[in-house]
Amino acid sequence: MYQSRPLNTIEYVIPVKKDPPTRGRPKTLERDHVLQTALMCYWANSPTDVPISEICDKAGASKPGLYREFGSDDGLKEAVLGAYGEMISMRRHEILGSDQPFDKAIDALIDQTVQDRRTLEVPDGCLLFAMRARRDEFGPLTRQKIDQLRTDSLKQYQQWIDRAKSNGQFKTDIPTDVAALYFDAQIGSAMRLQKEGVSNELIGEVLRTAFLALR
Amino acid sequence: MYQSRPLNTIEYVIPVKKDPPTRGRPKTLERDHVLQTALMCYWANSPTDVPISEICDKAGASKPGLYREFGSDDGLKEAVLGAYGEMISMRRHEILGSDQPFDKAIDALIDQTVQDRRTLEVPDGCLLFAMRARRDEFGPLTRQKIDQLRTDSLKQYQQWIDRAKSNGQFKTDIPTDVAALYFDAQIGSAMRLQKEGVSNELIGEVLRTAFLALR
DNA sequence: TACATTTCGTACCTATAGTTACGAAACTAA
DNA sequence: TTAGTTTCGTAACTATAGGTACGAAATGTA
Numbered sequence: 001m002y003q004s005r006p007l008n009t010i011e012y013v014i015p016v017k018k019d020p021p022t023r024g025r026p027k028t029l030e031r032d033h034v035l036q037t038a039l040m041c042y043w044a045n046s047p048t049d050v051p052i053s054e055i056c057d058k059a060g061a062s063k064p065g066l067y068r069e070f071g072s073d074d075g076l077k078e079a080v081l082g083a084y085g086e087m088i089s090m091r092r093h094e095i096l097g098s099d100q101p102f103d104k105a106i107d108a109l110i111d112q113t114v115q116d117r118r119t120l121e122v123p124d125g126c127l128l129f130a131m132r133a134r135r136d137e138f139g140p141l142t143r144q145k146i147d148q149l150r151t152d153s154l155k156q157y158q159q160w161i162d163r164a165k166s167n168g169q170f171k172t173d174i175p176t177d178v179a180a181l182y183f184d185a186q187i188g189s190a191m192r193l194q195k196e197g198v199s200n201e202l203i204g205e206v207l208r209t210a211f212l213a214l215r
Numbered sequence: 216m217y218q219s220r221p222l223n224t225i226e227y228v229i230p231v232k233k234d235p236p237t238r239g240r241p242k243t244l245e246r247d248h249v250l251q252t253a254l255m256c257y258w259a260n261s262p263t264d265v266p267i268s269e270i271c272d273k274a275g276a277s278k279p280g281l282y283r284e285f286g287s288d289d290g291l292k293e294a295v296l297g298a299y300g301e302m303i304s305m306r307r308h309e310i311l312g313s314d315q316p317f318d319k320a321i322d323a324l325i326d327q328t329v330q331d332r333r334t335l336e337v338p339d340g341c342l343l344f345a346m347r348a349r350r351d352e353f354g355p356l357t358r359q360k361i362d363q364l365r366t367d368s369l370k371q372y373q374q375w376i377d378r379a380k381s382n383g384q385f386k387t388d389i390p391t392d393v394a395a396l397y398f399d400a401q402i403g404s405a406m407r408l409q410k411e412g413v414s415n416e417l418i419g420e421v422l423r424t425a426f427l428a429l430r
Numbered sequence: 431t432a433c434a435t436t437t438c439g440t441a442c443c444t445a446t447a448g449t450t451a452c453g454a455a456a457c458t459a460a
Numbered sequence: 461t462t463a464g465t466t467t468c469g470t471a472a473c474t475a476t477a478g479g480t481a482c483g484a485a486a487t488g489t490a
Binding site: 433 | 462463465471472474476477478479481483484485486487488489
């Protein structure tokens with residue numbers, strides 16, 4: 001079995017970018033701030049319709065600075081999606097990774113999905129689903145990231161479903177891959193309805209209808 | 216109650232554009248051919264990413280000719296969507312408007328949705344759902360058309376469901392508006408999965424899962 | 431102080447997409 | 461034939477977006 005080294009030896013392999021004896025003009029571009037700004041712009045609008053210059057303005061960065069940091073439009077979008085993907089993956093893991101009963105997890109999933117976005121201070125809808133719908137309008141890096149996140153989502157659902165099956169909590173004989181696709185599709189639908197302006201209450205009813213047959 | 220005039224008197228009110236004593240250079244632009252060409256381009260690709268010039272090339276029309284006919288990019292898209300909407304509305308009516316039992320209609324709906332597109336010689340996915348996902352990237356005319364078609368769809372489902380309810384074929388106590396939204400969402404999901412490359416077989420399983428609880 | 435190094439950001443370049451000005455072309459009517 | 465009418469399509473215009481050349485600025489080092 002693979003024996004991992006202690007974490008801090010990694011720094012000898014991949015030099016950690018802390019503060020290597022700083023020379024030259026100090027960097028002022030705040031990578032994380034740019035990422036957050038871009039994320040919000042993409043999320044709140046159509047991700048393909050936000051020009052780089054707008055992100056620069058809102059983040060208080062210059063265009064060349066942004067290109068130095070992310071390489072290209074494609075690179076920026078990939079980075080943003082990376083950050084976003086990590087976030088939603090964690091949020092989903094809080095539910096699917098917990099050991100609560102399958103039924104309760106479904107309820108929690110619905111609750112999380114229809115949570116009021118004004119309270120959370122984030123836009124309606126889901127950036128990932130919005131970008132999946134526009135997959136072929138992006139560059140290769142972003143496309144690959146989209147595909148990876150899609151695969152990751154499905155795996156997360158699959159593991160959860162398999163666990164429920166082995167616990168005897170998954171009653172029907174629906175194959176795991178179908179069920180995983182089903183969950184992903186339902187949440188995706190909900191996110192799109194939310195973006196269309198449908199009330200979270202109504203979306204909740206739709207979701208409960210969708211999961212009626214699974215419990 | 217409103218008494219409508221005989222149809223042919225309309226021609227006195229709204230002059231029918233048949234062959235009014237033709238003067239000037241004869242028109243060569245084939246409106247329907249341009250519409251069909253544009254429809255296929257939008258359907259097969261991202262509707263927001265097909266330049267007018269490409270449609271002109273493929274349809275063998277000139278750009279000014281196209282603008283004379285449709286007024287603008289927005290006008291062309293509205294016209295295309297109008298034609299497309301009529302088509303899918305009719306196809307859906309063949310199923311929902313028939314008097315077959317609710318169960319059978321659901322089966323037919325699934326069959327129609329997962330029908331092989333190479334056989335039908337049309338692209339995967341659904342143009343209307345693709346455009347709904349990009350709603351705010353379009354001009355006002357197209358936006359309005361999108362909204363109208365969405366409303367029409369929901370109404371079509373609602374009438375069908377209400378009829379099933381009054382026939383005693385709709386077993387659950389799900390409200391009509393929720394159920395209509397549910398059908399629309401499921402078909403939308405299916406269309407998106409198809410566009411993502413998921414097999415029609417798998418999509419069929421997902422749809423059958425979705426409608427399990429409704430019969 | 432002078433030099434090496436690194437980043438900064440103004441001002442540009444380039445490509446593309448929507449849109450149109452305008453003169454030529456093709457027809458009817460007188 | 462000539463005048464009037466309508467459409468045609470080449471060749472522009474304009475705006476916008478992604479991307480970058482390059483000199484200035486800000487630091488450490490000799």
